[in-house]
Amino acid sequence: MMGFYFSRLVEIYPFFLKGLWMTSKIAFISLVTCTLLGFILGIFRSSNNIILKRIVGVYVAFVRGTPFVVQIFIVFFILPEWGIQLDAFPAALLAMAIMGSAFICEIVAGGIDSISRGQWEAAASSGLTLIQQLRLVIVPQAMKVILPPLVGQYVLLIKDTSVVSVIGVMELTRVGWVTVVRIPEGLMVFSLVGALYFSISYPLILLSNYLERKMAVQ
């Protein structure tokens, strides 16, 4: 019986690769948007403007304090009530952007806060504008603190893309879920799904470990 199911599984293997492609697409788009938004919010969060700081702080607390599933449900079910119709795919990307940017924002803010005041003052007294201070002096130094946890966060984000399957996006986990209904071999199907996730996230975990060692030595 097991062999029969195995040959069925080989037959529908292309379906899994499609799921993997969808997962990679969601992961890639949301990593880029989360990084951009996260850096902007992180700079706001470590700025001197109290109002800006508080607003970003509330946003971060809300996102970090609630599970990602609940956030997805809020985006997917509540936006239509307010007249914003979103398909599953854009809704998934929006939810990922909201969640990921808050976590990256905290990492970036932590990195920027680790730079001493003197660097800011030196940059300011060299006549650099605020944008130039950040771009040429502060962020390059903060990168050393930011990079290892950032790559670690990327791994978490890639794994969190599995949760968007709840709103019906046909990505890897959803493919497994649909398959297991037809081929009742849960161990086999989800081992395959797990192995495909492993192939994406394990290299990134190794990269994160490497960066952590390298940055710690300097």
Added chain:
Amino acid sequence: MLVDFNFRIIFEYLPLFLNGLKSTFLISIISIALALVTGIIACACRISDIKTLRYPAIAYIEIIRSTPLLVQIYFLYFGLPTLGLRVPEIQTGIIALMLNSGAYIAEIIRAGITSVDQGQLEAGTASGLNYFQRMRFIILPQALGVTIPPLLGQNIVLVKDSALLSLISVMELTRCGQTMTSERFMPAEAFFTVAFFYMCIYFCLKALADWSQRKLIFREAY
């Protein structure tokens, strides 16, 4: 937007939500306790010199850390019955959370133990302490200061992760929100209430984690 937010319906469903809160609470506490035990055992295997213990522990930790929790939950939920084991959903969920958090906790504890300077161990050996005495008097007192704050952070993650159990129809907080949505079709009221309860748990645990960070981290570790 929120002008027709219906508080009456929330009060009507409040007993359901409180029940959900209670089971989220229970699931989390049981899973945390089991995960701590799993984590300590996995960490002990991970740092031991015996290869037959070390390699399985490495495989366990790395596999868990590089696959999503949802896939692990489905793996157990759909997989255990094919092995002939009929386990109730709630126990499947607790096992999944235990295995998942156990791997992360093992890494946290390992980071704490390796943060203790090698010279201290040598000093302990030179003073004639045996393995257990070195653990008891030198490593653990220093490692605990570095370990407890991230452990409490892991608890926050676990409570949030327990929301995924709603997808295998365990009746916890998020599931209550889904139930209310399907019965009354009021997703805004349902999920903002759910979010509110999670925020309450989050702030309590966060305050505890911050407090322990202030209290512990600089006392003995450095």
